[in-house]
Amino acid sequence: MTAAATAASGAGGTDADAVRLVGVSKRYGRMPALDDLTMHVRRGEVFGFLGPNGAGKTTTVRILLGLTAASSGEAWVLGAPAGDRRARRRVGYAPELFRHPPWLSGREVLGVHAALAGLPTAGRADAVQRALERVGLGERGGERVSGYSKGMQQRLALAAALLGEPHLVVLDEPTSALDPLGRRDVRELIRALKGEGVTVFLNSHLLSEVELVCDRVAVIRRGRIVAEGTLDALRGRPEVRIRLEGADASVRDALGAFGPVGEEAPWLTVGLADIGRVPDLVAAVVAAGGRVQAVEARAGSLEDRLIELLQGGGGGQ
Amino acid sequence: MSVLTVAGLTLRELQRRRVFIVMVVITLVTVALSGWGLHALYNASFGPHASFSPGEARFGASEELVLFLFMFGGVVALTAVAAGAPAVAGDLEAGVLPALLARPLARWELIVGKWVGLAAVLVVYIAVTSALELRVALSIVGYAAPHPGIAVLSLCVEGLAIMSLTLLLSTRLSAMAAGVVAAAAYFVAWAAGVSGGVGQLVHSPHLVEAATVMKLVVPTDGMWRTAVFNLEPALALQGAQARLVGAGLAADPFFVSQAQPTAFYIWVGVWIAGVVALAVWSFARREV
Secondary structure, three states: OOHHHHHHHOOOOOOOEEEEEEEEEEEEOOEEEEEEEEEEEEOOOEEEEEOOOOOOHHHHHHHHOOOOOOOEEEEEEOOEEOOOHHHHOOEEEEOOOOOOOOOOEHHHHHHHHHHHOOOOHHHHHHHHHHHHHHOOOOOOOOOEHHHOOHHHHHHHHHHHHHOOOOOEEEEEOOOOOOOHHHHHHHHHHHHHHHHOOOEEEEEEOOHHHHHHHOOEEEEEEOOEEEEEEEHHHHHOOOEEEEEEEOOOHHHHHHHHOOOOEEEEOOEEEEEOOOHHHHHHHHHHHHHOOOEEEEEEEEOOOHHHHHHHHHOOOOOOO | OHHHHHHHHHHHHHHHOOHHHHHHHHHHHHHHHHHHHHHHHHHHHHOOOOOOOHHHHHHHHHHHHHHHHHHHHHHHHHHHHHHHHHHHHHHHHHOOHHHHHOOOOOHHHHHHHHHHHHHHHHHHHHHHHHHHHHHHHHHHHOOOOOOHHHHHHHHHHHHHHHHHHHHHHHOOOOHHHHHHHHHHHHHHHHHHHHHHHHHHHOOOHHHHHHHHHHHHHOOHHHHHHHHHHOOOOHHHHHHHHOOOOOHHHHHOOOOOOOOOOHHHHHHHHHHHHHHHHHHHHHHHOOOO
16 A cells, blocks of 8 residues: 555555554455455454454455455555554564474574564663574574474564564464463563553464453454453343242233343343343332242353354344 | 575575585585596596597597686586476475564565575685686696686586576476576577577578577576686687588587677676566565
8 A cells, every 4th residue: 555545545654543544455366365455443452353273364354464465455564554564573473384494503593583573782682582582492502403392492483573673463362282381471561561562463263362361353254253342241131030030910010120031930030231230120020019039140251242243143343 | 684584594405405415525526537637637637548629638638627717617506406397386385484574674686685585695615616616727738728717607607597497487386397498498598599500501591590599588607608618728719710620619618709798798687677576576576
């Protein structure tokens, strides 16, 4: 995209956006990979990009990094057109397929990344060592990558993404080769990055991973965004289940005032706008003559919602 | 700056993959063998049972020199093909490139950096091996090639040409396919050069034209012939030009009786620059 086109579009990524995609489509031959993708990631947030394998997550990342050209639409990263060299200076990327030249040591791999990222020669060795230590490879940096386990290689990819004081870190399935301890380390790393004001774009098909660290998420299915928002918004409305005696019409009317009423015998269910209204609901039932035997309040299930979205049962933003 | 980083990475790969040490061993073995052969030639010419005239011995030394430099030229071409074919395609197949290209590294910098790294290896190898071989010929049979500098430069350009072509192919084909095509182009070009000589011998303008076209499409053989021309003794050239020696020499791939026209060298420069530019253009449009 030309600078003129960027200016003309007027949508070229405000300072508040680390990533912005507008109507981005991508086709491989006749096969659509992305279809009119529109979304944004605010600076400083941890953004989860959720979707099943083959949904278009990695293609999106590749477009953002300039590795692949969009067939149509516009994309910006850190206020510059996607792929722009100056923006890439401030982007760290850990690819899904974390391959490094096997004939280099871990430290040498990071040395190459540090040089390409434009780090001053004087500070490179320290920056490389800090990155190695941050991912738990401080003692193993001198070994050849060919001798690394898969988990170590993935940690090395994460270390490379941290070099050069990035403003945006793009992590594509960053825990695919890690054990539970490694996954916890990555979560802590993501939280630390957020604490430093770094925007994190987390590509994942692992709901648990996204749920634990992300501020907002977008869900992609077959190249289209089917939901975007905070985790709470995505979970949907919380639900209360109530078992009672004397569930006559007046009691049902009282429940209906709080939200849609359903029945899962012997329970009645009520969708609530706010989980904090459960005591008011119980008080209203009692006032209407109902005798409450049990109450269960539960937040909306992200997993249920996600499955619903990915099976095509939901949509919208 | 990024060009130098990529060039350094390319050199380090060749070193770590033991390409350097293999080249050094091949050079030493071959120089030793050629020294042995030249010594035998010396004995046959000047020993107690000498059977050659000094002029014949000088021509024989030049032919042996050409033969061994042809072998070195072949090693250079195969090294250029073997190292150039995976330079881009191999990295793509291994999945190494996305992380590097996500850095502020332009596609052209990657291609030019690879080219610079490979070119450095080829030029140093040719310069060192040629200097050694020329020195051995001088020391053992006292044969000094008339224009060694031009000959070495020609071999360098030949190596750079086939490496550039391989790099271009590597931006689009698999490493294996790029290597096969580049090696085939190199040998077809050489065979076309021989065929052109045969065409002259049998007075076939079509064969000569076909050889000329091939020489322009893949100019490696033209550069090889330039090297040979500048290694031969002046007397042999004068004899050939005065038709005092057999006309069959025209078809001898190890004897060249005429220099290439200046326009050819200009074309080779344009050709190499064009092929590298095409490689940059091709890779810039490649999905990674």
